Each structure stands twice: as structure tokens, then as C-alpha cells.
Amino acid sequence: MNEKQLEQTHVDETIELIQIEQNMLDTKQRELTQEMNHSTKDTANHKIRAGSNEAFYESAVEYRQHEQELLLKYHTLEAQQKRLQTLSVMKDSPYFARIDFKEDRETETLYLGIASLRDLAEETIVIDWRAPIANLYYEGEIGPAFYETETDRIDVDLQLKRQFKIQEGRILSMVDTSEVINDDFLLEILDEASSNHMKNIVSTIQKAQNAIIRDTTSKVMLIEGIAGSGKTSTLLQRIAFLLYHNRKWLEAENVLLFSPNHLFSDYISTVLPSLGESGVPTQTFKNYISQLLPEFSLLDEQQQESGFLLGEKDPIQVMKSGLTLVDQIDRYIQSITSYGPLFRDMKINGRTILSRESIRQWYKETNEQLPLHHRLSLLQTKLLKKLGGLQKDETRQQWVKDLAEEQLQELYATDPNLEYTEQKERSLRKKLANQIVRKRFRRIHRGIMNYQFVNITKQYLHFLQTVPLSLLTRHKISETRWQEHLATIRTHLRQRELPQEDAVLFFLLMRRTYPVTVTHKARYIFIDEMQDFAPSQVALLQALFPKANLTFCGDLNQNVFGNETIVGSLEELFVD
Incomplete structure (x- = not known):
């Protein structure tokens, strides 16, 4: 057998190992998927027991453990899937280079690929091209060389740097290199890289x-x-x-x-x-x-x-x-920090719930030593409290009482087993009234959470209007041209563009x-x-x-x- 035939035999053996790992991972994935399906069903059947504090605590802990086990299985499944994708790429070309070196009088041979691969005895067959020792291939010269880990420098005697071009498991070319990668070989690889998708570019x-x-x-x-x-x-x-x-x-x-x-x-x-x-x-x-x-x-x-x-x-x-x-x-x-930004009225169906004048007044009551975005964060909290008070007042409105009464009667009509007591009815009526008002004020609440009480589009336009004339002059922009541009931007903002x-x-x-x-x-x-x-x-x-x-x-x-x-x-x- 010549050198190339020996290397081809090694490629074939490596691809067999890849196939073995693929089969093993496929089996594990099927088993894990079945386990996850069962676990998901168990989660649906898992109930929190509310009989006593002890029962509640125990069942809650069990549920949490079950949830964590499910999450661990999911991450394992995800990692296995990623590994299978890597192996499918390696099956076509398991590695692209080989280095032989002597360290502490022992000669070692390592092959470099896009990821590491071990045999059944856990011996490393292929190392990841990003591992510290792989730098021997990229920067080491034949003879005395070294590589660095996070903590140490290891001196070796580099004896061989060999580069392969492998496709569909067959060695197309094999070159021994010394200080740098052989130019003709490099050109061949780069020429290959100009096709539809770059092939394995690590080797260049x-x-x-x-x-x-x-x-x-x-x-x-x-x-x-x-x-x-x-x-x-x-x-x-x-x-x-x-x-x-x-x-x-x-x-x-x-x-x-x-x-x-x-x-x-x-x-x-x-x-x-x-x-x-x-x-x-x-x-x-x-x-x-x-x-x-x-x-x-x-x-x-x-x-x-x-x-x-x-x-x-x-x-x-x-x-x-x-x-x-x-x-x-x-x-x-x-x-603008002392006066505050441009505010807008918060409305429902044309009715002003929080006026911009009130919002500005509340803004001015925030700590003036704080920066603008901190003051607006405090203002947001204030507005949510004000909204809570307004919602409470709204529950006393006649239209809310009438709608709550209507919904209560519907509940009794659709659920004959509903327990009836005066206290229960009062509690239900109050709950329904709160739900009605919350639904009505939902848009305002969402608007406050998203800082929609600030008119940011007008604010941006105002910012552009305050650009100093000296800056426009520096950029050779006339005042007339700038005003025309602002009119265009105003139109864009109106169209949400x-x-x-x-x-x-x-x-x-x-x-x-x-x-x-x-x-x-x-x-x-x-x-x-x-x-x-x-x-x-x-x-x-x-x-x-x-x-x-x-x-x-x-x-x-x-x-x-x-x-x-x-x-x-x-x-x-x-x-x-």
C-alpha cells in the first residue's frame, strides 16, 4: 500500500466511526423524543394539591422538578440535533489536515476537522480546528514549534503537516506542506470556493x-x-x-x-x-x-x-x-428635561381620560435632579396609579352596574349549579364590574406601559427643527432646503414611514x-x-x-x- 492508499483507509475507518455515532444518536433521539412525549402528558396531568400547606408545597416542588427534567431533556435533544448536523457535514469530508509531532519523546498523529471525533475507546481521532493544539498546523514550521493553552506553552518537534482535499469520502489530493500552504493547492481550494457555496474554507x-x-x-x-x-x-x-x-x-x-x-x-x-x-x-x-x-x-x-x-x-x-x-x-x-417632552392626551373613544396638561404637571412633580428617562419612568408609575383610581371610580358608573347585572343574570342562567348567597352575588357583581372597566381601559393601560403618553413623532420633528444653522452651513445645506426636507419628513411621519x-x-x-x-x-x-x-x-x-x-x-x-x-x-x- 502506498501513502495515499493508507490515508484513504484511514478516511474510510473515520467515516465508519461517524456512521456509528450517527446511528447511536438517532437511537437516543427516538428514545428521548418518546420520553419527552410521555413527560409532556404527565405535566398536563400533574395537579397542584391545595388541601394543606404541606400538600401544596410538596406538589409544587414535584411539579418544578418535573419541569426541570423536561427542560434538560429538551436541551439534550437540541444538542444531539446540532451534533447530527455536524456529523452529516463531516461524513463527506471528515478532516482536511494531519499533523505529526513529537512531545516528550512520544510521536503523535492528529487529524484536523470542523469538529472533534472520538473512537469507541474514547481516543481522539479528529480534533476541532479551533483547539489550541491545531495552531501547530496554521503557524508551526517543520522542526521545533510550540502551541499555547490558556495556562501553558508546550514545546514540540513538528514532523509533518499534510493537507487533504476530500469529497464524498474520497481523497482527491494530498499535499505535504512545510512553512506555508502550497500555492497551487491553495489556488485549487480557492477556485473551488468560488462555486455556488464555499466548501470547507478552514483549510485555506x-x-x-x-x-x-x-x-x-x-x-x-x-x-x-x-x-x-x-x-x-x-x-x-x-x-x-x-x-x-x-x-x-x-x-x-x-x-x-x-x-x-x-x-x-x-x-x-x-x-x-x-x-x-x-x-x-x-x-x-x-x-x-x-x-x-x-x-x-x-x-x-x-x-x-x-x-x-x-x-x-x-x-x-x-x-x-x-x-x-x-x-x-x-x-x-x-x-427639554426641565420642561419635559411633548405629551399627548390619553383617550378612549374620543373621551380624554388623562389630559396632557395633567401629565405635564405630574412630570414636573418628579425629582428634577434625575435624567429625563428616569423621570418618565417615575411618571409612568404615577399614571398607572392614577389610572387605577379612575378605574375604581368608573365601576360606580351606571352603565357599568347595568352591564355587570346583565352578565350576572347570564351566569345564573347558564350555570344552574352556581351557589347563591347574597354575599356571593355581591362579590360576583363587583368582580364583573372590575373586569368590564379593565377591558374598557385596557388600551390606555397598554399605552402607558409603552410610553405612548409621549408624542415621540412630534418630538423627533421638533429635534430636527432645533438643529443649529451653523451645522447646516458646515454641511452646505441651505435653510430653505432644510425646511423643505422637514416638510417631507413630516409627511413621512404622518404615513408611519x-x-x-x-x-x-x-x-x-x-x-x-x-x-x-x-x-x-x-x-x-x-x-x-x-x-x-x-x-x-x-x-x-x-x-x-x-x-x-x-x-x-x-x-x-x-x-x-x-x-x-x-x-x-x-x-x-x-x-x-
Whole structure:
């Protein structure tokens, strides 16, 4: 047998091990699914016993334990499913490289793949390309080399670096490399990568890319390079590496990846599984800001593109996408804090329940030492209390009493077994009256909870009206042009529409005015095609996720829209 035949035998044996693990996981999944179905039925039959305090406590503890067991099974099932997806990718190409090295006089052979694989004796057959020891392949040179773990540096003698190209379980090519990956082989892999979907791109990592991918110390990283230089590949590999490196505390949903368009998002979703990861939320910024402002529709960017291609940069759009107006928001908020924002009447069917004059008076009674959004949070609590009092008064209205009486009679008519006593009837009548009023006031309650007593659309328009003339002059915008623009924005707001650059400023103003909850918790943010990502958009992400690590990637000579690029604003965006 020659070397290639021996390696093919090893590939066949590895694929057999993958098949064994797949079969085992399939069996476990079927068993676990059956267990979960039974457990779900048990949950439905599980009753909280209310006979005594002891019985109630015991049954509640049992129910909680049952719930936790069900949740554990669900997570196990989810993990098994993810592993099966990884194994199905590995079955086609179980690994892409091999390293032989001598450590403490013992020679070891390791194969590198998108995930680790062990045999039935728990011996490692394939190691994950992101493991510290895999760095021997990416950066080690034949001869004395080393790799670093979190705590130690381990010196070894690297004896072999071999690269494979495997498809459908067959070795198509096999190359022994020394200091760097063989150029012809690299070209072959990269040529392969230009097909519909990138194949396993892990094997093309070079030293410069590897330094970027494995960097765990930089809070902000900017990768700049021309088209075709491998930036996006490196960005995706960096995501996969960081998810592996921080796997004890970092979940895929804590990573946010912005791509230039939906086609690119679809493409990424096919590449990440080939790197050993999946489930990373990928979206365009337009889609993201739409989720933050669901009540508005964002205007198309087509006009921006055509204007830019004709060489007609819109100075207003340039100003709004930069940091000029972002910086103005803080000054504006300070200027309105003492008087308060623009309030609106809270009405039901044309009847004013809470007038804006009253709301303003209550706002002025809040602690004037506090910032605006804290004062509005206190005002919200005050309004809910006032609403509670108004609801109590409303239950005494004749229309409520009449409707409660009508519903009470219907109850007695439909349920002949209903126990009748004077006290019971009085209690039921009161309960029905409260339900009627609560239903009537539900919209007001929801409005208070969502800070709808602040007229945020008028507030945004007022903010734009207060932009100093000196700033307009600096951006070569005439006062007449600005007034025409404000009239257009007023029309858009009336139609619940916003251009994207206005949506960013609108949301930043809104969250500085009153508390806004964003459910997504991003710890790492990745931005591809950074040249089309405006400074104001970066400022928004920083405001939402001040502790997140940021990685930018792009070609500054390929700006598609007429927006400001982030490069001119780096010192302002990243002071530290």
C-alpha cells in the first residue's frame, strides 16, 4: 500500500466511526423524543394539591422538578440535533489536515476537522480546528514549534503537516506542506470556493488570517482589504473560533452578524455549518432597525444608490448618517428635561381620560435632579396609579352596574349549579364590574406601559427643527432646503414611514427620552462591508451594547451608498 492508499483507509475507518455515532444518536433521539412525549402528558396531568400547606408545597416542588427534567431533556435533544448536523457535514469530508509531532519523546498523529471525533475507546481521532493544539498546523514550521493553552506553552518537534482535499469520502489530493500552504493547492481550494457555496474554507487559513481569527484580546477589530482578499472568509472563521473558544459562556444567539443583503445572509448560513457552527443570527441593518421600530416602515434605499452612482451625494443624507446629529441628541435631551417632552392626551373613544396638561404637571412633580428617562419612568408609575383610581371610580358608573347585572343574570342562567348567597352575588357583581372597566381601559393601560403618553413623532420633528444653522452651513445645506426636507419628513411621519438614516436617529432619541427594552443581548458584533455601514449605525449599536466586542470588515474603495464611512469617525466612535 502506498501513502495515499493508507490515508484513504484511514478516511474510510473515520467515516465508519461517524456512521456509528450517527446511528447511536438517532437511537437516543427516538428514545428521548418518546420520553419527552410521555413527560409532556404527565405535566398536563400533574395537579397542584391545595388541601394543606404541606400538600401544596410538596406538589409544587414535584411539579418544578418535573419541569426541570423536561427542560434538560429538551436541551439534550437540541444538542444531539446540532451534533447530527455536524456529523452529516463531516461524513463527506471528515478532516482536511494531519499533523505529526513529537512531545516528550512520544510521536503523535492528529487529524484536523470542523469538529472533534472520538473512537469507541474514547481516543481522539479528529480534533476541532479551533483547539489550541491545531495552531501547530496554521503557524508551526517543520522542526521545533510550540502551541499555547490558556495556562501553558508546550514545546514540540513538528514532523509533518499534510493537507487533504476530500469529497464524498474520497481523497482527491494530498499535499505535504512545510512553512506555508502550497500555492497551487491553495489556488485549487480557492477556485473551488468560488462555486455556488464555499466548501470547507478552514483549510485555506494562512498565518495572517490566523492571527485575526484567534485574536481574543482586541475589543474592536477592523479588517480592511481589497475584493477577493479573503476578508469575509476570515470574518466567518473568526466567529466560529470565538464561539468555540468561549463556549462555556457564549451562545450563538449572543452573536450578531450584519451582512449587506439577504442573499449574502443565505450564503453565510450555508458556510458557518462547514466551520462547525450554526444558528448565528445574520441580518441586514435595515431588517434590524425595522425590528426596533415595528410601527414604522423603512423607505427603500434605491434612490440613495442611484444618486450615489450618478455622483450626487445628498448633503442631508450625509449629515444624518454621520455623527453630527447623534452628538446633538444629548444636548437636545438636556434642553427639554426641565420642561419635559411633548405629551399627548390619553383617550378612549374620543373621551380624554388623562389630559396632557395633567401629565405635564405630574412630570414636573418628579425629582428634577434625575435624567429625563428616569423621570418618565417615575411618571409612568404615577399614571398607572392614577389610572387605577379612575378605574375604581368608573365601576360606580351606571352603565357599568347595568352591564355587570346583565352578565350576572347570564351566569345564573347558564350555570344552574352556581351557589347563591347574597354575599356571593355581591362579590360576583363587583368582580364583573372590575373586569368590564379593565377591558374598557385596557388600551390606555397598554399605552402607558409603552410610553405612548409621549408624542415621540412630534418630538423627533421638533429635534430636527432645533438643529443649529451653523451645522447646516458646515454641511452646505441651505435653510430653505432644510425646511423643505422637514416638510417631507413630516409627511413621512404622518404615513408611519422613515428613511433608514432617520430611523437610526429616531430610535436613539426615543431611548434617550424614555426606557426602551431590547431583548437581544449581543456580546460580539460582526459587520461585513463596513464601508456601507454609517457611523450613526455604529453609534446605535454601541448605545444598545456598550460592552460588546466589535469586528468590522470591508473594502473602503467600494462604497455603494452615499453615506459617510466609519473610517472618518473612528476616533469619535472609539475614544479608548
